[in-house]
Amino acid sequence: MxxxxxxxxxxxxxxxxxxxxxxxxxxxxxxxxxxxxxxxxxxxxxxxxxxxxxxxxxxxxxxxxxxxxxxxxxxxxxxxxxxxxxxxxxxxxxxxxxxxxxxxxxxxxxxxxxxxxxxxxxIANAVFGSNPPINPYVLTKAFQLDKNVVTHLQSIFQSQRPEAC
Incomplete structure (x- = not known):
């Protein structure tokens, strides 16, 4: 079909x-x-x-x-x-x-x-695109990622967040 x-x-x-x-x-x-x-x-x-x-x-x-x-x-x-x-x-x-x-x-x-x-x-939107952002050190420890990776992901997801009405 x-x-x-x-x-x-x-x-x-x-x-x-x-x-x-x-x-x-x-x-x-x-x-x-x-x-x-x-x-x-x-x-x-x-x-x-x-x-x-x-x-x-x-x-x-x-x-x-x-x-x-x-x-x-x-x-x-x-x-x-x-x-x-x-x-x-x-x-x-x-x-x-x-x-x-x-x-x-x-x-x-x-x-x-x-x-x-x-x-x-x-999940990714909520974790990396929250408003205000989650402290990168929290996400660095939780996901075992380098802080630069976390801040990069946050910048991507926060830039794609819909504008507040």
Whole structure:
């Protein structure tokens, strides 16, 4: 199945998430559901992120995706799968997960979430793009990186932060 609609995926991660939740459709209030469409450029990804208020079930419509999540501490076990059109995968509530388009053609997936507003925390954006920035020494120690690497990552992610309204 191919899609006639293709969202713009010309960004640093090569994906576009189009969300339908209670903010777009107030009638979803109290229903405990929301939906997203994810368009992937060739080799694009939906980078590691978490939904603090909802489990996600993903179905691939087009393309081939490498997907996975990491279990909680102390195990931190990576669970992965390669998905093809029609395949389904579940990401448990609150766990860090990702999707990556393995192909040289666009991919499309839809995901249902068990919350009218599941929230999203994109890990790299939150850690390196926070406002105000996290003290580089904290991140240097946490990630075992050179301070110059941390400040470079902060400059990249902070420059790409959306302007406050």
């Amino acid at each position: 191919t899609s006639s609609f293709q969202a713009s995926t010309s960004n640093r991660v090569g994906s576009k998430v189009t969300t339908v939740n209670v903010d777009q459709i107030p009638g979803l209030n109290t229903l405990g559901i929301s939906l997203v469409r994810i368009d992937y450029a060739p080799y694009g990804e939906n980078p590691p992120h978490t939904h603090p208020r909802g489990t996600e079930i993903l179905v691939v419509v087009q393309g081939t995706l490498y997907v996975g999540f990491v279990t909680s501490n102390p195990e931190n076990r990576l669970i992965t799968k390669i998905l093809y059109p029609g395949d389904v995968f579940v990401f448990p509530i609150g766990l860090i997960h990702f999707q990556y388009n393995l192909g040289n053609t666009p991919a499309v997936a839809f995901a249902g979430l068990s919350s009218q507003n599941a929230g999203v925390i994109t």
